[in-house]
Amino acid sequence: xxxxxxxxxxxxxxxxxxxxxxxxxxxxxxxxxxxxxxxxxxxxxxxxxxxxxxxxxxxxxxxxxxxxxxxxxxxxxxxxxxxxxxxxxxxxxxxxxxxxxxxxxxxxxxxx
Amino acid sequence: xxxxxxxxxxxxxxxxxxxxxxxxxxxxxxxxxxxxxxxxxxxxxxxxxxxxxxxxxxxxxxxxxxxxxxxxxxxxxxxxxxxxxxxxxxxxxxxxxxxxxxxxxxxxxxxxxx
Numbered sequence: 001x002x003x004x005x006x007x008x009x010x011x012x013x014x015x016x017x018x019x020x021x022x023x024x025x026x027x028x029x030x031x032x033x034x035x036x037x038x039x040x041x042x043x044x045x046x047x048x049x050x051x052x053x054x055x056x057x058x059x060x061x062x063x064x065x066x067x068x069x070x071x072x073x074x075x076x077x078x079x080x081x082x083x084x085x086x087x088x089x090x091x092x093x094x095x096x097x098x099x100x101x102x103x104x105x106x107x108x109x110x111x112x
Numbered sequence: 113x114x115x116x117x118x119x120x121x122x123x124x125x126x127x128x129x130x131x132x133x134x135x136x137x138x139x140x141x142x143x144x145x146x147x148x149x150x151x152x153x154x155x156x157x158x159x160x161x162x163x164x165x166x167x168x169x170x171x172x173x174x175x176x177x178x179x180x181x182x183x184x185x186x187x188x189x190x191x192x193x194x195x196x197x198x199x200x201x202x203x204x205x206x207x208x209x210x211x212x213x214x215x216x217x218x219x220x221x222x223x224x225x226x
Binding site: 003030031033035040041042043044045048050086088092094095096097098099100102103104105107 | 116118152153154155157160167168202204209210211212214215216217218219220222
């Protein structure tokens, strides 16, 4: 099935640094979602975006729904060790048989 | 803490065993989902239930059999699984399928097939 484009596969940053990751698609989505998954746990919803151009924050996290509706980015500011994990973007369309389309995920490592 | 509860957390079974995975949510959500996830990969959709009726079956082998006894519960019955079925099985729920409300995931059942 279709996957969203998320790259690189891994990112390594120093504690305190900001990091930005983006997600692109060849087709339009009505909703963009960002999830974080820690080892041994399920994905946890970080931010949901519902409108093109929307910019939403959740603590140190900021995400934007691209104006073309084909992309989204997530920014983490002042990273801390517990930011380590896999970050998945997901797109969703409305409709009777809608499903989530996931990116491949980015594994974030934070050096203390 | 997740509001979608999955049991058991870990399961080891032989290829001839029959077992069931359970999922429960009390958020009043009317859509529930089963996903399979391999290490370092995104979740792959298996089944969707909408208002307790099977809405989507992503061509999943019949050795996996879903059941939705009521709007809060979702089961996945397993029989004669293969070693390649070893994975993390995630349950999720949302207000309704087709709405723009996000899915919320449980912590999964780690399944190992011997």
